[in-house]
Amino acid sequence: MIDDHHIDPQAPDSEEEFARLRKLLRSLPEVPAPENFEQELQRRIQEVKEARTPWWKGLFSGERIFFRIPPIAYGAAATVAVVFIGYYIITSRNVLEPPPAPSPPPTEQTIPSPVESPSEEGRENREGKSSPTLLPEKNVTSGYEKKPEKENNLRMERGIAPAAEPLTPERLLEKTTEEPAYLFRSRGAYDIEMEDSLAQIDSLVSPDSLQNTRVPRQIKSKKKLPPDK
Amino acid sequence: MGHTEAKKGRTQEPPEPGVVQVRPAAERSVNLDDWSDEELMLAFQDDNDDAYLVLVGRYKDRLMNFVYRFVGDMDDAKDILQETFLRVYIKKDLYKTIAKFSTWVYTIAGNLAKSELRRRSRRGKISLTQRGGKNKDEDYQIPLPDLGPLPDRRTDASMKYERVQQALLQLPPAFREAVIMRDIQELAYEEISAILDLPIGTVKSRINRGRNQLQALLKDIYD
Numbered sequence: 001m002i003d004d005h006h007i008d009p010q011a012p013d014s015e016e017e018f019a020r021l022r023k024l025l026r027s028l029p030e031v032p033a034p035e036n037f038e039q040e041l042q043r044r045i046q047e048v049k050e051a052r053t054p055w056w057k058g059l060f061s062g063e064r065i066f067f068r069i070p071p072i073a074y075g076a077a078a079t080v081a082v083v084f085i086g087y088y089i090i091t092s093r094n095v096l097e098p099p100p101a102p103s104p105p106p107t108e109q110t111i112p113s114p115v116e117s118p119s120e121e122g123r124e125n126r127e128g129k130s131s132p133t134l135l136p137e138k139n140v141t142s143g144y145e146k147k148p149e150k151e152n153n154l155r156m157e158r159g160i161a162p163a164a165e166p167l168t169p170e171r172l173l174e175k176t177t178e179e180p181a182y183l184f185r186s187r188g189a190y191d192i193e194m195e196d197s198l199a200q201i202d203s204l205v206s207p208d209s210l211q212n213t214r215v216p217r218q219i220k221s222k223k224k225l226p227p228d229k
Numbered sequence: 230m231g232h233t234e235a236k237k238g239r240t241q242e243p244p245e246p247g248v249v250q251v252r253p254a255a256e257r258s259v260n261l262d263d264w265s266d267e268e269l270m271l272a273f274q275d276d277n278d279d280a281y282l283v284l285v286g287r288y289k290d291r292l293m294n295f296v297y298r299f300v301g302d303m304d305d306a307k308d309i310l311q312e313t314f315l316r317v318y319i320k321k322d323l324y325k326t327i328a329k330f331s332t333w334v335y336t337i338a339g340n341l342a343k344s345e346l347r348r349r350s351r352r353g354k355i356s357l358t359q360r361g362g363k364n365k366d367e368d369y370q371i372p373l374p375d376l377g378p379l380p381d382r383r384t385d386a387s388m389k390y391e392r393v394q395q396a397l398l399q400l401p402p403a404f405r406e407a408v409i410m411r412d413i414q415e416l417a418y419e420e421i422s423a424i425l426d427l428p429i430g431t432v433k434s435r436i437n438r439g440r441n442q443l444q445a446l447l448k449d450i451y452d
Contacts, residue, residue, distance in 0.1 A: 031303075
């Protein structure tokens with residue numbers, strides 16, 4: 001280390017004292033730079049440029065594509081790529097979610113009965129209902145819902161067979177291709193037909209004849225003849 | 230372009246003490262040779278390579294002389310000079326107009342020269358004037374064949390210059406650098422202070438001590 005502290009920094013300049021020395025130093029010949037200095041420097045600069053340029057940047061250099069790509073184009077391309085990838089990720093997440101529940105298959109009510117009963121009105125009169133449906137409307141809309149046992153019990157009390165399986169288009173196709181036409185009707189529909197037939201018979205029979213037929217029964221029930229002794 | 234306009238706007242502000250003044254671009258002539266170093270450097274920062282070449286042309290001989298007197302070897306001096314201008318090219322954006330370009334480029338060259346001296350001392354490479362070391366296995370600098378005139382035909386002047394160069398190389402690097410800048414390059418004390426990042430008093434004291442030692446080494450030439 002150079003110790004400069006023991007010398008007064010405010011000491012006067014000693015240039016006059018060393019005038020001869022200074023003259024000698026100034027008389028030293030100039031050492032010029034080599035003649036090919038600029039060419040050598042350019043070559044080294046080019047080497048450094050090539051060494052520092054990444055390989056992927058060379059792909060888009062003007063030497064290969066014959067025009068210079070503005071720097072903003074790289075930024076714009078990167079932004080578009082990010083937006084596209086982000087959109088793809090978001091949409092692919094939606095695809096992975098469980099699909100919505102399928103629409104309920106058509107029930108037996110929606111399918112028209114192949115045999116139109118001629119005594120629809122009579123059946124309605126007999127049952128005292130205006131709705132031709134077998135099931136309450138709320139149960140009809142949901143094909144996937146399990147039918148309550150109460151409903152089947154009620155149908156059994158009425159003498160109606162339990163509700164048939166909901167008839168989907170696939171099931172309908174199976175039935176039409178494999179089973180005969182008379183089997184096409186479900187048990188429920190068959191029972192309805194039978195009931196309608198009974199209602200038609202009731203309508204044909206006069207009320208008087210019905211009373212006549214009941215009188216002996218009433219007599220029988222009310223008046224019991226004592227056994228012969 | 231905004232960067233350039235900002236620079237232009239900065240140059241139109243009132244000058245502050247110690248700040249290098251740069252003319253606006255409109256006031257500059259077409260010929261780059263008329264531009265100041267700092268104006269050329271600003272143009273070079275705007276990717277004007279012609280400005281860079283003008284700067285190289287202005288400083289290559291001055292810096293070559295400085296580096297050669299400092300390291301004492303022509304090949305090393307060439308390499309250091311190349312490296313100096315290469316760094317100017319690569320680090321151009323680090324230059325600020327708060328300092329003179331000459332100060333900046335001398336700082337780079339001086340640091341590279343000192344690094345070369347340190348590397349040389351680590352390798353054990355000794356200059357011609359320092360030969361004769363104790364260890365014979367040291368990597369001595371092999372003297373190149375002298376293609377110049379024979380010693381008996383050499384002029385007194387050339388021998389004198391060689392003696393002065395050898396005496397310079399015997400000075401401590403800190404003194405040597407200061408003496409070369411002041412007495413050979415004829416730089417101002419303020420600029421030497423800025424280049425070496427030392428107070429002016431320290432610079433003066435180093436120059437004085439260097440001169441004293443050099444005068445003692447060259448006593449026979451004076452007498």
